[in-house]
Amino acid sequence: MKSTILILFLVCFLVVLLVNYTSALHNLFNEIDVNRDGKVSLDEFTHDMEKNAFDNLDKNKDGFITPIEWSGVDLIEEKEKAQEVFQAIDKKANKRITYPDFTNYADKYSNIEEAFMILDKNKDGSLSPDEVTLRPLFRLFTIRY
Ligand SMILES: [Ca+2]
Ligand SMILES: [Ca+2]
Ligand SMILES: [Ca+2]
Numbered sequence: 001m002k003s004t005i006l007i008l009f010l011v012c013f014l015v016v017l018l019v020n021y022t023s024a025l026h027n028l029f030n031e032i033d034v035n036r037d038g039k040v041s042l043d044e045f046t047h048d049m050e051k052n053a054f055d056n057l058d059k060n061k062d063g064f065i066t067p068i069e070w071s072g073v074d075l076i077e078e079k080e081k082a083q084e085v086f087q088a089i090d091k092k093a094n095k096r097i098t099y100p101d102f103t104n105y106a107d108k109y110s111n112i113e114e115a116f117m118i119l120d121k122n123k124d125g126s127l128s129p130d131e132v133t134l135r136p137l138f139r140l141f142t143i144r145y
Contacts, residue, residue: 029132040127042116049112050103053138065097081142088143111139 032040032048040048053075057065070086089097089105106112115136119127 025133026129028135029129032127032132038128040132042113042125045116045127046107046112048135049110049115049138050106052135053106054099054102063098065102067095070097075138076140076142078142085140085142106138106140109141109143111137111141 029040030036032044034044034047054065055061057069057073059069067086070082073082076082076085085105086097087093089101091101091104115138116127117123119131119133119136121131122128
């Protein structure tokens with residue numbers, strides 16, 4: 001008798017876990033699909049990746065990334081070049097990266113397009129809910145001189 005209750009309890013627990021997991025995925029998709037047409041375009045995907053990376057870096061949420069916030073950065077291919085990349089993004093050289101500065105750089109030197117192509121399993125140029133299983137890792141590349 002006791003074990004039946006235990007099994008029932010476990011089954012309920014698993015169901016709750018599964019529902020939570022699916023709804024988390026669903027939320028992620030809806031968050032990225034800004035125009036709610038049921039698919040994620042490269043533009044929507046790019047915007048989401050950039051916004052997410054910027055928000056994670058801008059720890060105090062004042063709209064700028066400062067060198068101190070940048071010092072904990074782990075999204076650069078070659079970590080030892082983090083300082084160089086900061087200077088390359090900081091176009092006005094005022095030790096502050098704004099969101100437009102950041103997107104200008106990320107549009108050219110990041111793995112966003114590559115990540116999009118990997119997620120787009122059926123290669124139709126947009127992502128369906130089943131293709132968006134996670135938010136991929138965002139990476140910035142170093143400019144080569
Ligand atoms: Ca869309
Ligand atoms: Ca900040
Ligand atoms: Ca697709």
